[in-house]
Amino acid sequence: MAISDTTAQRYTSSDPDVRLMLRVRDDDAQAFEQLVENYQNRLVSLMTHLVGKRDMAEDLAQDVFLRVYRARKRYVPGSKFSTWLFTIANNVASNARRSLARRQEVNLAARNSGEENFNGLEVQAVAASGQMPTRQLDKAELRDIVNVAIATLDQRQRMAVLLNKFEHLSYQEIGEVMHLSGPAVKSLLSRARANLRDVIQPYMQQGQKVE
Incomplete structure (x- = not known):
């Protein structure tokens, strides 16, 4: 163009x-x-x-x-x-x-698909959180858990999240990078956030949420 x-x-x-x-x-x-x-x-x-x-x-x-x-x-x-x-x-x-x-x-x-990969994720995230209900997660631990969670996303979701949250690109700019429409980027990020919540929430419940 x-x-x-x-x-x-x-x-x-x-x-x-x-x-x-x-x-x-x-x-x-x-x-x-x-x-x-x-x-x-x-x-x-x-x-x-x-x-x-x-x-x-x-x-x-x-x-x-x-x-x-x-x-x-x-x-x-x-x-x-x-x-x-x-x-x-x-x-x-x-x-x-x-x-x-x-x-x-x-x-x-x-490899065994699915279950083995999830178990690997669980080991990493539990190790990071310490599974201590009364202990607050520090920033380094939270970062490790988030990184583990991001790694579970499919490649398109991962790219969109990285560009949005780490590089602060707008929906329009992400669309230009990934050759997607604005609504498609919004939908992609919405699914990614839901998937991240599903992974992170169990480990966040082991301690107090870091603001």
Whole structure:
């Protein structure tokens, strides 16, 4: 879809990262280094949640930046820079997950489905909560439980939650990243929240809720 001059000017004036990317388009190496610095940790964190392996997440983040650099000459600002970047990241992560699924097919077939996976989740979450009814969960424990719960979501729900809660993207921006309509994003997030509640609630009941 063509991007109008008015749209490009709006994002150029409002988003400093768009302005950095336009400098990258003009082969400004320092601007590219600044974008990497701005997004490296965020991308690695996102990819770690999506693929479950830190070393692989770091490689995928580098792949994303490589794609950004290769696309620099075609870049026209039609959205916030972060929206454009996470669209690339979503595509890279989807390709990586498909590759992982093919490699792990034999191993997955050998496992007991469902019950064994749930038991693994239960062990991790119970260990984090301590199963102590009178003890308040601290922030680190709560974070561990939430991370375990996020890992139980399907990939689309997980991506939507990460973009919404960790990257603070709007429904419209998530829709752009995931190629979904606004109502579809809202429905996806609603199902994800329900699934997260189902996982987290039993462990939260072991202690007092952290505000």
